[in-house]
Amino acid sequence: MRTSSTIRTRGTVKRTTRAAAALAAGALALSLTACGGDEDSGGGDGGDEGGGAKQPASSVTLPKLDGESLEVAAVWTGTEQENFKKVLAEFEKRTGAKVTFVPAQDPIINFLGSKIAGGAPPDVAMLPQPGAIKQAVDKGWAKPLGAEATKELGENYSQGWQDIGKVGGKQYGVYYKAANKSLIWYNAQVFENAGAAEPKTWDELLNAAQMVYDSGVTPFSVGGADGWTLTDWFENVYLSQAGPEKYDQLAKHEIKWTDPSVKDALTTLAEIWGKKDFVAGGASGALQTEFPASVTQTFTGGDQPKAGMVYEGDFVQVNIGETKAKVGTDAKVFPFPAVGDTAPVVSGGDAAVVFKDSKAAQALATWLASPDAAGIQAKLGGxxxxxxxxxxxxxxxxxxxxxxxxxxxxxxxxxFDMSDQAPQAFGGTPGKGEWKTLQDFLKNPKDVAGAQAKLEADAAAAYGG
Known part of the structure; x- marks a missing residue:
């Protein structure tokens, strides 16, 4: 199965050089270092007032859709769902259409399959993996974007973000939401008490963790109940250690998971996952901790939380907002440290894909490609x-x-997130494939060879050999 594993520019494959990766990582490091220390958490409701500057006057043209009804399916819950509904409400206001949010379950491809089999597909679905977009196209479910949506996308997105929404040269996805998945968030008071500084290399991260441990706080909180958090850990280590070309090859299954580069990455991960008392609750506790709790337990309890650090993307701020901690003062962040020559820059995202080729569905895709729509949710935080x-x-x-x-x-x-590029059966299904094997590896990080063998067996089955 061929997946959208590389970023293309002007029709040619763009291989990110180590220098380019270093530049991007350096820009991130510089920007985070420059952040102030008295900012709000970004987890509030925002509304129409405050929460940032207002967007400029609308430039996106939408048709009148009075009397039309649409359904949008996504796996989003809680604050994320509520904030997205405000974006949909503005679409309703501008067009006269009625939009219903349909809560979906992971894996969303299976959910959509059931809806389609029952004759009730949503008009638009938010797909979290390029591999899922390709599956939807291969099954004949997804519809290409129309001219207006494609035009809006071309005006507002880099070529790379356009191309990961393409299948067979046709545009199917609008990457409405992105994630910077190369961040580690930390409890500032814990670091201060421990005398720890923000690390730039893996060895410095291990040293900082030891200082936090010696101060009486468990270094890391890991949301192991959600297997996707573990794939994100692996991808950052692998990209930095093995380099972008190997990353692309493994993402496409052009090299096997039994490759020595995978062994190296798993062995490196075991330096944290296998270190006694470095993970809150130990392996068994981590495997019972869902992602939101992994964040909140890092920022509750003052300077004696359950853990001093938690790895995950920018969206961690939504969950920090559920605590009393303030981003920029109590909760701070640094780029994922360099394991190899350069620090990793891993991204993910959710794409709007049309499942009913109607005027209303295409208008919604056009809306979601606009800065007007994204600006509403950006203002709300997380x-x-x-x-x-x-x-x-x-x-x-x-x-x-x-x-x-x-x-x-x-x-x-x-x-782009490697597991999200894989077939859903390998990279995006709870209790199966990469998610399950890395959960097992968290439980037994000494079994590197066994984890590699299982990953390869599952990958070979999912990719078709």
Missing amino acids: FLSPNKSIDSSVYPNEVQKKIAEALVAAGDDFR
């Missing part, structure tokens, strides 16, 4: 857009603003 036409002043705090600016400035010099 959200990052690859839309380069957004005025970054709408982001509700300096940390989020700088992360967003670094993502846009990186252009095409990033790598």
Whole structure:
């Protein structure tokens, strides 16, 4: 199965050089270092007032859709879902259409299959993997974007972000939401008490972790109940250690998971996952900790939380917002440290894909490709857009603003989440494939060879040999 594993520019494959990766990582490091220390958490409701500057007057043209009804399916819950509904409400206001949000379950491809089999597909679905977009196209479910949506996309997105939404040269996806998945968030008071500094290399990260441990706090919180967090850990280590070419090859299964580069990455991960008392609750506790709890337990309890650090993307701010901690003062962030020559820049995202080729569905896709739509959710916090036409002043705090600016400035010099590029059966299904094997590896990080063998067996089956 061929997946959208590389970023293309002007029709040619763009191989990110180590220098380009270093530049992007350096820009991120610089921007985060420059962030102020008195910002809001970005987890509030925002509303129409405050929370950043207002967007400029609308430039997107939408048709009148009075009397039309649409359904949008996504796996989003909680604050994320509520904020997205405000974006849909503005679409309703501008067009006269009625939009219903349909909560979906992971894996969303299976959910959509059931809806389609029952004759009730949603008009638009938010797909979290390029591999899922390709599956939807291969099954004949997804519809190409129309001229207006494609035009809006071309005006507001870099070529790389356009291309990961393409299948067979046709545009199917609008990457409405992005994620910078190369960040480690930390409890500032814990670091201060421990005398630890923000690390730039893997060895410095291990040293900082030991200092946090010696101060009486467990270094890391890991949301192991959600297997996707573990794939993100692996991808950052692998990209930095093995390099972008190997990363692309493994993403396409052009090299096997039994390759020595995978052994090296798993062995490196075991330096944290296998270190006694370095993970809150140990392996068994981590495997019972869902992602939101992995964040909140890092920022509750003052200077004696359950852990001093938590790895994950910019969207961590949504969950920090559920605590009393403030981003930029109590909760700070640094780029994922370099394991090899350069620090990694791994991104992910959710794409709007049309499942009913109607005027209303295409209008919604056009809306979601606009800076007007993304600006609404950006203002509410816990959200990052690859839309380069957004005025970054709408982001509700300096940390989020700088992360967003670094993502846009990186252009095409990033790598998309590897597991999201894989067939869903391998890279995106709870209890199966990569998610399950890395959960087992967290439980037994000494079994590197066994994890490699299982990963390869599952990958070979999912990719078709």
